[in-house]
Amino acid sequence: MPDRPPQRSRLSQRWPALRRLFGKGLPASAGHDASAQAVRDYFRHKASSQGYTLSHSQQRVIDCMAQQASLLLGASAETPPSLYLYGAVGRGKSWLLDGFFQALPITQKRRLHFHEFFAQLHQGMFSHREQDDALAVTLDELLQECRVLCFDEFHVHDIGDAMLITRLFKALFKRGILLLVTSNYAPEGLLPNPLYHARFKPVIELINACMQVMEVGGPHDFRSHARNHAHQLFTQGHYVWPATPAQRQTLNLPPQDAPPLSLPVGTRRFQVRLCEGRRVAFSFNDLCEQPTAVMDYLELCRRFDQWIIDDLPLLADCSMAAQQRFINLIDVLYDQDKHLTLLGHLPLRESLAGQVIDLARTRSRLGQLQEVHHPA
Numbered sequence: 215m216p217d218r219p220p221q222r223s224r225l226s227q228r229w230p231a232l233r234r235l236f237g238k239g240l241p242a243s244a245g246h247d248a249s250a251q252a253v254r255d256y257f258r259h260k261a262s263s264q265g266y267t268l269s270h271s272q273q274r275v276i277d278c279m280a281q282q283a284s285l286l287l288g289a290s291a292e293t294p295p296s297l298y299l300y301g302a303v304g305r306g307k308s309w310l311l312d313g314f315f316q317a318l319p320i321t322q323k324r325r326l327h328f329h330e331f332f333a334q335l336h337q338g339m340f341s342h343r344e345q346d347d348a349l350a351v352t353l354d355e356l357l358q359e360c361r362v363l364c365f366d367e368f369h370v371h372d373i374g375d376a377m378l379i380t381r382l383f384k385a386l387f388k389r390g391i392l393l394l395v396t397s398n399y400a401p402e403g404l405l406p407n408p409l410y411h412a413r414f415k416p417v418i419e420l421i422n423a424c425m426q427v428m429e430v431g432g433p434h435d436f437r438s439h440a441r442n443h444a445h446q447l448f449t450q451g452h453y454v455w456p457a458t459p460a461q462r463q464t465l466n467l468p469p470q471d472a473p474p475l476s477l478p479v480g481t482r483r484f485q486v487r488l489c490e491g492r493r494v495a496f497s498f499n500d501l502c503e504q505p506t507a508v509m510d511y512l513e514l515c516r517r518f519d520q521w522i523i524d525d526l527p528l529l530a531d532c533s534m535a536a537q538q539r540f541i542n543l544i545d546v547l548y549d550q551d552k553h554l555t556l557l558g559h560l561p562l563r564e565s566l567a568g569q570v571i572d573l574a575r576t577r578s579r580l581g582q583l584q585e586v587h588h589p590a
Contacts, residue, residue: 249287250280256317271431272306279314296393300400301430303578307396308366315364323362327549333509368397373410380417387424449582451554453562458588479510495522502539511546526558529568537570548579
């Protein structure tokens with residue numbers, strides 16, 4: 215018998231219609247007006263003031279963003295195709311996203327770390343669980359008149375989240391919202407777990423159909439440019455090792471065998487080592503070996519600006535769940551720009567060995583901390 219031709223997904227069959235509806239390319243006339251030039255000028259001045267030389271791929275993204283601004287702010291107020299930026303850590307994806315957000319002269323815009331938005335989405339859908347369409351009601355509350363939504367650090371590792379993301383992206387595109395996303399992964403690299411990847415393909419197809427996918431490359435990790443970190447609280451933090459008694463005393467930490475304190479967080483209670491005003495100290499075990507979540511870290515960030523995380527172990531010896539919680543925690547602290555002091559027993563590079571795919575981003579971010587080393 216002849217082979218049966220491969221079945222195309224229903225979404226694949228609708229690609230032509232989706233492309234016509236959402237637009238895949240930008241008209242040649244876009245990008246030549248004052249709005250487009252303002253975006254280009256903003257990035258040029260921003261790069262010059264920070265001592266950056268824009269890479270070829272960054273310039274391509276800026277040209278695309280200028281065209282988007284031209285369409286969005288033009289007489290027809292047309293919604294341009296959304297944009298998906300991916301690439302290795304430190305190549306300027308978040309810098310580009312933030313620059314576009316700041317340069318766009320409208321108020322109907324939101325810029326959120328994806329962790330933060332997803333936590334709010336879960337909370338809202340739980341609150342409206344009796345509604346016929348809890349997602350739509352929640353998006354009405356969260357986005358209101360929003361025309362531009364920027365998500366930083368988009369990634370997917372949980373199949374339950376993946377199913378909700380499918381519904382979320384379809385709802386956002388239906389609303390005509392201009393979506394800008396940064397990720398360390400190309401769309402095909404999202405949810406890499408082979409047990410679930412096939413079930414996530416509809417989202418990948420939707421992204422490829424409705425968004426311009428652009429790689430941000432270049433030979434340099436811009437996070438290594440310490441001269442540009444003066445305005446960031448996170449990068450003024452420290453990695454302290456090997457956590458000697460003298461180092462701990464300098465930080466006013468209690469003895470390691472001191473009984474922990476109890477801190478209410480929502481409906482639960484967390485163990486903490488120190489809690490003074492806007493300053494808090496946890497052990498790695500307190501936060502990452504327990505069933506904590508991003509919503510907990512966000513709540514704690516609202517209450518504390520100076521964080522100490524004590525007793526960083528060899529991550530490679532920890533469970534995959536603990537490694538992922540640590541990655542999520544550092545993501546939140548970095549995005550919320552909190553001052554972090556991290557204490558470990560070994561050099562940071564040795565401590566951060568592990569198998570979780572997102573550790574490259576964590577290594578890059580923690581590598582910006584100032585190292586404090588005293589021989590034992």
